[in-house]
Amino acid sequence: MEPRVTPGVNPGINPGGKTIPRFLRATPAPRLELKIEREAGKATSRVVVFDGDALRLGSHDANDVVFSDPHVSRFHCRIERTPRAWRVIDQDSLNGTRVSGVPIRDADLPLPDCRIELGDSVVLVTEVPSVQSVEILDQPSFGDLYGASFPMRRLFAMLERVCESEANVLIEGESGTGKELVATEIVRRGPRSHKPFVVVDCSAISPSIIESELFGHVRGAFTGADRDRVGAFESAQGGTIFLDEIGELPLDMQPKLLRALEAREIRRVGDSKPRKIDVRVIAATNRRLEREVNHGRFREDLYFRLSVVTVRVPPLRERLEDVDLLVRATLDSLDAQSSAHLFTPEVLAEMRRHNWPGNVRELRNFVERTVVLRGIETRRDAPEPENTSAPTKSPAPIGLELSFREGKEAVIADYERSYLGSLLEWANGNVSRAARKAKIDRMSLYRLMDRHGVRHTAHGSKDDD
Numbered sequence: 001m002e003p004r005v006t007p008g009v010n011p012g013i014n015p016g017g018k019t020i021p022r023f024l025r026a027t028p029a030p031r032l033e034l035k036i037e038r039e040a041g042k043a044t045s046r047v048v049v050f051d052g053d054a055l056r057l058g059s060h061d062a063n064d065v066v067f068s069d070p071h072v073s074r075f076h077c078r079i080e081r082t083p084r085a086w087r088v089i090d091q092d093s094l095n096g097t098r099v100s101g102v103p104i105r106d107a108d109l110p111l112p113d114c115r116i117e118l119g120d121s122v123v124l125v126t127e128v129p130s131v132q133s134v135e136i137l138d139q140p141s142f143g144d145l146y147g148a149s150f151p152m153r154r155l156f157a158m159l160e161r162v163c164e165s166e167a168n169v170l171i172e173g174e175s176g177t178g179k180e181l182v183a184t185e186i187v188r189r190g191p192r193s194h195k196p197f198v199v200v201d202c203s204a205i206s207p208s209i210i211e212s213e214l215f216g217h218v219r220g221a222f223t224g225a226d227r228d229r230v231g232a233f234e235s236a237q238g239g240t241i242f243l244d245e246i247g248e249l250p251l252d253m254q255p256k257l258l259r260a261l262e263a264r265e266i267r268r269v270g271d272s273k274p275r276k277i278d279v280r281v282i283a284a285t286n287r288r289l290e291r292e293v294n295h296g297r298f299r300e301d302l303y304f305r306l307s308v309v310t311v312r313v314p315p316l317r318e319r320l321e322d323v324d325l326l327v328r329a330t331l332d333s334l335d336a337q338s339s340a341h342l343f344t345p346e347v348l349a350e351m352r353r354h355n356w357p358g359n360v361r362e363l364r365n366f367v368e369r370t371v372v373l374r375g376i377e378t379r380r381d382a383p384e385p386e387n388t389s390a391p392t393k394s395p396a397p398i399g400l401e402l403s404f405r406e407g408k409e410a411v412i413a414d415y416e417r418s419y420l421g422s423l424l425e426w427a428n429g430n431v432s433r434a435a436r437k438a439k440i441d442r443m444s445l446y447r448l449m450d451r452h453g454v455r456h457t458a459h460g461s462k463d464d465d
């Protein structure tokens with residue numbers, strides 16, 4: 001998979017990296033008060049007031065609330081603000097998290113007050129009215145990102161700040177929530193907007209060649225390396241590299257990336273000469289990297305290097321009030337405003353009830369399909385297929401014009417084509433999701449798609465976007 005290189009994301013928007021006008025507004029938002037009543041089995045009475053969107057609890061110093069308790073994991077759990085409630089999420093801690101005595105993995109906090117137990121520590125959590133307000137953007141879009149809901153306007157306000165800085169950014173969010181759009185917008189409005197923007201999908205590159213993809217190689221470095229090759233970091237010189245699906249980066253590659261970021265230099269594979277790099281790193285993941293750190297699947301030091309600023313993109317189910325706006329924005333982008341009548345109030349209400357596991361990508365595909373089919377009569381709304389277990393049909397007679405081997409290959413090819421069609425439709429064109437569903441690696445899926453002439457970009461996961 002070749003990295004995608006864009007010479008400059010959008011030089012028009014922010015010439016010279018000047019500050020752009022802001023439309024930020026302060027709005028009151030409830031806060032949480034956390035009173036640590038017991039720590040490592042001993043009574044205590046520390047109080048922490050939290051008015052952000054995500055709070056980390058654990059024994060590592062990098063948490064927002066740090067516990068000196070040997071039974072608390074490094075990143076034990078986190079609390080997140082969602083439009084509906086405050087949510088507590090266990091980060092696969094060793095000893096688990098309990099809310100009011102009940103073990104949880106992911107649960108809404110039963111407020112106005114409740115107790116969270118972790119290790120031998122207990123925290124009393126209480127919701128308190130806000131005296132301080134949070135910043136939100138006073139407009140329902142941020143570049144190509146649309147969202148009128150509170151969490152999206154909060155995100156836009158945060159992005160305003162992030163755009164001004166040069167810090168490394170980690171973007172967290174489920175598949176299809178717009179992480180790549182967020183990265184593009186950060187670059188477009190930042191001081192490096194005229195410089196190269198290189199996108200690398202870490203999950204689409206086989207582990208054996210990822211080092212060469214990132215850092216390049218010299219001729220003769222390995223079998224098949226018949227010429228020198230510039231890697232993604234050198235291509236991004238002076239600009240930005242977007243490491244998509246960073247959670248998929250193989251463990252043995254992680255210290256090499258860390259070294260490159262710390263020393264600000266890379267070494268092409270097979271070369272002894274270090275080369276200086278000046279590259280801003282934006283990474284994205286749909287995994288919770290803190291969990292990966294707890295499991296030892298992601299290096300803690302690299303996690304900190306990448307997450308100087310962490311931006312969380314909320315899933316669509318946490319902001320269903322954005323559905324109407326996203327439908328309108330999609331119709332505009334398709335130049336299909338004349339199809340707006342297909343999205344009656346009933347259809348929109350139905351769409352707001354849907355869970356959208358594929359998030360905005362799935363919603364966009366749905367709108368596009370509806371426009372093409374001129375109505376809502378799509379596969380998703382069709383009745384479930386009938387139970388096929390009984391009675392079974394007798395198999396169709398088989399022609400003997402082909403040899404056994406040719407016939408078998410033709411049947412397999414037919415099966416592969418149908419399977420691919422259904423799989424990609426199910427995944428809304430998202431190759432990562434499709435590969436996970438089919439339980440094959442992405443490289444094999446790409447090969448299969450190539451074999452059957454199914455269109456995809458070199459980068460891969462944004463095929464239909």
Ligand SMILES: Nc1ncnc2c1ncn2[C@@H]1O[C@H](COP(=O)(O)OP(=O)(O)OP(=O)(O)O)[C@@H](O)[C@H]1O
Pocket residue numbers: 144145146147173174175176177178179180181182244286326329360361364430432461462464465
């Ligand atoms: N807030 C939004 N407003 C408008 N379009 C959006 C928004 N969020 C996502 N999209 C659209 O949804 C599609 C998926 O977005 P994107 O590729 O940025 O998601 P992603 O989180 O990077 O996905 P993945 O995890 O699969 O890589 C794109 O067509 C994008 O334009």
